[in-house]
Amino acid sequence: MSAITQSFILHFGEMGSKWGFNRTVGQILGLMIITEEMINAEQIAKTLSISRGNVSMALKEFQSWRLVKTVHIQGDRKEYYTAIGDIWKMAFTVMEERRKREVEPTLSALRDVLLTEAEDDKDVYAQQRINELHDLLEQATVWSDEFQKMDSANLKRLVKLGSGVGKVINIKDKLIKNKEN
Amino acid sequence: MSAITQSFILHFGEMGSKWGFNRTVGQILGLMIITEEMINAEQIAKTLSISRGNVSMALKEFQSWRLVKTVHIQGDRKEYYTAIGDIWKMAFTVMEERRKREVEPTLSALRDVLLTEAEDDKDVYAQQRINELHDLLEQATVWSDEFQKMDSANLKRLVKLGSGVGKVINIKDKLIKNKEN
DNA sequence: CTAAACTTTCAGTATTTATTGAAAGTTTAG
DNA sequence: CTAAACTTTCAATAAATACTGAAAGTTTAG
Numbered sequence: 118m119s120a121i122t123q124s125f126i127l128h129f130g131e132m133g134s135k136w137g138f139n140r141t142v143g144q145i146l147g148l149m150i151i152t153e154e155m156i157n158a159e160q161i162a163k164t165l166s167i168s169r170g171n172v173s174m175a176l177k178e179f180q181s182w183r184l185v186k187t188v189h190i191q192g193d194r195k196e197y198y199t200a201i202g203d204i205w206k207m208a209f210t211v212m213e214e215r216r217k218r219e220v221e222p223t224l225s226a227l228r229d230v231l232l233t234e235a236e237d238d239k240d241v242y243a244q245q246r247i248n249e250l251h252d253l254l255e256q257a258t259v260w261s262d263e264f265q266k267m268d269s270a271n272l273k274r275l276v277k278l279g280s281g282v283g284k285v286i287n288i289k290d291k292l293i294k295n296k297e298n
Numbered sequence: 299m300s301a302i303t304q305s306f307i308l309h310f311g312e313m314g315s316k317w318g319f320n321r322t323v324g325q326i327l328g329l330m331i332i333t334e335e336m337i338n339a340e341q342i343a344k345t346l347s348i349s350r351g352n353v354s355m356a357l358k359e360f361q362s363w364r365l366v367k368t369v370h371i372q373g374d375r376k377e378y379y380t381a382i383g384d385i386w387k388m389a390f391t392v393m394e395e396r397r398k399r400e401v402e403p404t405l406s407a408l409r410d411v412l413l414t415e416a417e418d419d420k421d422v423y424a425q426q427r428i429n430e431l432h433d434l435l436e437q438a439t440v441w442s443d444e445f446q447k448m449d450s451a452n453l454k455r456l457v458k459l460g461s462g463v464g465k466v467i468n469i470k471d472k473l474i475k476n477k478e479n
Numbered sequence: 480c481t482a483a484a485c486t487t488t489c490a491g492t493a494t495t496t497a498t499t500g501a502a503a504g505t506t507t508a509g
Numbered sequence: 510c511t512a513a514a515c516t517t518t519c520a521a522t523a524a525a526t527a528c529t530g531a532a533a534g535t536t537t538a539g
Contacts, residue, residue, distance in 0.1 A: 121414050121421050125428055128407040135400040137316070139527060150431070151424035158486075168529045173487055194484055194537070204430045219316040226309040233302050240302050243332035247306055249385045250331070259460035267464065274467055279440035283448065285466050286455055320497060339516075349499045354517055375507070375514055 118164055125151055126165070137215055141167055142175045146184060146200065150207075155188055155197035182214050205272040209264045216261045220254050227251045299345055306332060307346070318396050322348055323356045327365060327381065331388075336369055336378035363395050386453040390445045397442045401435050408432045 118126075126147045133143015144165050149156065156164075158172045176198060179185035186201045200207065227247055235241045264272065278285070299307075307328045314324015325346050330337065337345075339353045357379060360366035367382045381388065408428055416422045445453065459466070 119417055119421050119424075121411055121416065121424055121428075124407070124411050124414070125424065128404055128411075132400060132404045135318070135396075141527075151427045153420070153423045169486085170488080170530065171528055174528090177487080196486080204427065204434055208434060215316075219313060223309055223313045226305070230302055230305050230309075233305070235302065236300055239334070240300050242334045243300075243302050243306065246332045246385065247302075253385055253389060253457060256457045256460055260457075260463060263461050263463045271464075271467060275463065276434060276437045278467070279437055280444050282441060282444045282456070283452075286452060286459070322497075351500065351517080351519090352498055355498090358517080377516080 122148075122151060136211065137218075138178070141165070141171055142178055145172070145175050146179070149185065149198065149200040150204070152199075155190070155199045157193075157195040157197050159195065161198075183210055203269050205276060206269045209261075209267075209272055213261045213265055216257060220257055224251065224254050224258070227254070303329075303332060317392065318399075319359070322346070322352055323359055326353070326356050327360070330366065330379065330381040331385070333380075336371070336380045338374075338376040338378050340376065342379075364391055384450050386457060387450045390442075390448075390453055394442045394446055397438060401438055405432065405435050405439070408435070 126144050129147030129150070130140045130144035133146060134140045136143070138146070145161055148161065148164060158169065158176065161167075162169050162172045176185065179198075180187075184201055184207060185198050188197045188199070190197050202210070227250060230247055231244060231251065235244055264275075267275065307325050310328030310331070311321045311325035314327060315321045317324070319327070326342055329342065329345060339350065339357065342348075343350050343353045357366065360379075361368075365382055365388060366379050369378045369380070371378050383391070408431060411428055412425060412432060416425055445456075448456065
């Protein structure tokens with residue numbers, strides 16, 4: 118493993134551990150991202166010095182995250198794996214999958230709470246705040262849905278909008294005003 | 299503690315644990331969000347059935363996350379705490395703080411890797427992918443900076459843009475095209 | 480059908496992270 | 510200044526999470 122690979126994998130794994138995966142899962146994803154060829158489970162285990170069982174578990178997790186694709190190579194009994202799509206697509210896929218796992222259940226719980234009848238003023242205040250949070254999370258779902266419909270090229274353009282965000286809001290405002298007139 | 303409070307805190311804590319805090323820290327934040335009055339450390343410990351020491355540590359963490367403000371109440375030796383700002387401001391504050399903690403160090407590590415000389419074709423490929431990731435993370439910084447400049451009202455408007463994201467990109471395109479002509 | 484080549488599972492263990500509570504530190508009323 | 514009222518720290522411990530490797534399961538070549 119080259120110095121570049123080594124260093125990248127280490128840091129990407131570290132970052133992965135803050136983004137919903139464990140260190141090992143992050144490292145495997147990092148390895149796949151910077152490896153042009155497809156790789157098999159044994160190569161992963163050997164490269165990262167982790168057990169074969171651990172690799173198997175990580176690959177299973179990737180499947181549920183829609184981040185890795187599997188290929189059978191002619192004349193080889195092993196399965197081969199590679200990262201699905203480019204970095205922009207992957208970033209938004211992670212966003213959407215996290216939304217499903219984390220936001221969705223919370224949203225459902227908040228809805229239940231909002232249907233409970235308030236017993237006193239404190240409850241009324243609480244429900245107002247919970248309602249705001251509910252709206253915020255629901256809106257996050259709308260955004261994420263929109264991202265899922267976009268292809269890599271558009272996602273990349275969106276990301277590059279950058280400091281134009283503030284302006285975009287103004288544009289929206291103007292459009293609305295025009296409609297009103 | 300009312301049924302509403304109880305249920306909300308439980309779920310918000312769960313969500314917090316996926317968003318960079320531990321369960322307890324999340325629960326405390328949840329409690330503060332739905333409590334109109336300021337509360338003191340003892341009340342927090344009692345309400346959530348956790349130790350006084352744990353509360354102290356959580357409050358210290360909140361300070362570094364800029365999510366809680368402290369107030370001295372006249373005629374009381376205890377310190378009182380409450381969530382800083384509304385839910386929109388808090389959401390973007392969490393985003394910015396996570397960026398500082400997680401993206402910033404990765405970005406710095408990636409820059410180092412990009413400065414390392416490639417030893418072979420595999421390294422060249424790796425550096426291309428690393429460069430893409432670097433650009434993506436750098437752009438995340440630009441976005442986050444922009445959010446920090448916005449007030450709650452504008453953040454709320456931004457969030458509500460929702461399904462207009464796709465259209466916004468098209469608008470941007472048209473503007474660019476007009477300039478080019 | 481059989482055995483070799485592979486993958487998955489999971490109980491046991493290691494590692495990491497969170498919590499407690501007692502001791503040390505700090506602040507303020509009197 | 511002193512003691513009471515509070516907050517913080519941190520070593521010990523509990524709890525949660527991750528990892529290993531051997532056993533069980535699956536697939537395919539012959």
